[in-house]
């Protein structure tokens with residue numbers, strides 16, 4: 001059966017073959033609200049077939065150098081098809097074209113780095129002979145692929161975050177059963193085609209589309225899944241961990257990222273970067289700036305500069321080259337954000353900029369006169385809103401940043417080495433970014449949070465460690 005799917009009804013990809021189903025779900029252009037494709041709805045039988053194909057493939061030889069060749073060729077194919085794939089992201093996410101091109105470029109880097117790391121997987125010698133009575137023994141460790149990795153991914157960065165799971169899993173010698181977000185599955189489907197065009201052996205990647213709750217449950221029920229790697233909301237992640245039992249689970253979850261603007265910061269630069277990273281992808285980014293704490297001496301000047309920067313952003317059609325901010329993933333989500341802002345205003349917050357919705361578009365919104373108990377400060381907004389508040393002392397602001405159930409990344413703009421190093425010791429996050437926002441990420445860095453932001457690290461080198469087991473081998477000579 002051809003691996004090239006119809007342009008309108010996309011099937012499942014199992015054991016190297018595209019498979020049609022009885023039921024399909026529509027995928028919509030998030031700006032025009034027009035149907036752009038239909039994707040297959042997997043059944044439990046499909047899930048079990050995909051896991052079996054993955055399990056059998058994981059037993060077949062696929063040496064590290066071949067894994068390197070496949071992943072680096074796939075990276076090249078992503079770059080070669082960048083415009084086509086970026087257009088897919090514009091349609092299925094509503095992500096502005098210039099940002100979508102950036103995601104394709106980063107996805108290629110993620111696969112390329114994964115390929116390079118495939119050649120660096122190693123154990124270590126163990127000086128077992130140093131133990132009394134073991135002078136005649138030798139020992140070392142080996143890194144062994146876990147086998148079948150179930151990967152479940154979110155809607156907002158649907159290509160690169162799939163690459164952050166599929167790339168390391170393949171690099172480590174595993175097989176993958178991938179379930180992309182139901183709202184944005186098309187880029188994952190295209191990536192699947194590209195990986196097999198690059199020579200990935202049948203069964204090494206199996207793509208299931210359909211209901212997350214159903215497929216998630218069926219994957220948890222299947223004992224041949226050796227590991228789960230999930231990126232998404234904390235509630236779903238926690239439920240998955242509960243159902244996975246004793247199997248490995250890597251969780252990349254939510255955040256309500258804080259940024260601190262200290263009195264010695266470069267105000268213009270901080271305001272521009274903070275505005276950009278508060279509103280890119282319509283704020284639908286796990287490390288989107290949501291809380292901004294500004295030292296009271298510079299509060300008014302910073303707020304004025306941030307308002308200016310926010311109001312320079314072009315809001316509208318994501319297919320236009322000039323657009324900076326496109327629609328949210330759905331009108332329901334845009335209405336939710338509208339309600340959050342209205343609730344904050346009723347509690348005393350002031351709208352400095354934005355505060356307006358037009359269907360799926362919610363304008364970049366800056367709130368002040370907020371308190372730390374408001375929903376816009378306490379929970380994850382995952383939308384184009386940011387709360388800005390003054391602070392007096394370094395001790396106070398560190399406590400306020402830490403007063404959160406989340407801990408993915410935080411940012412501090414300061415030229416004080418002392419403050420920066422104190423924060424590095426005291427701020428409870430997986431990543432602290434000095435003189436930039438928490439929205440900073442490059443794809444080879446260790447990335448992952450604490451508290452309700454999850455557990456485990458991504459970035460190919462680190463994900464590979466989690467997707468392998470370290471086995472000790474001892475020789476009694």
Ligand SMILES: NC(=O)c1ccc[n+]([C@@H]2O[C@H](COP(=O)([O-])OP(=O)(O)OC[C@H]3O[C@@H](n4cnc5c(N)ncnc54)[C@H](O)[C@@H]3O)[C@@H](O)[C@H]2O)c1
Pocket residue numbers: 152153154155156157161179180181182211212213214215216217231232233234236237239240252253254255285286380382408453454
């Ligand atoms: N930490 C990170 O790296 C990171 C990156 C991107 C997004 N996120 C988080 O993801 C969330 C937004 O993405 P979303 O709305 O797609 O998240 P979501 O949790 O609604 O869905 C994520 C994935 O899980 C699937 N799913 C839904 N219910 C499930 C269930 N019961 N069992 C198994 N799978 C299920 C969905 O179909 C989707 O594929 C935000 O909380 C955001 O912070 C985190």
Ligand SMILES: O=C[C@H](O)CS(=O)(=O)O
Pocket residue numbers: 156157160161284285286287439440441
């Ligand atoms: O949404 C969260 C993503 O992990 C941020 S990034 O696109 O990987 O930088």
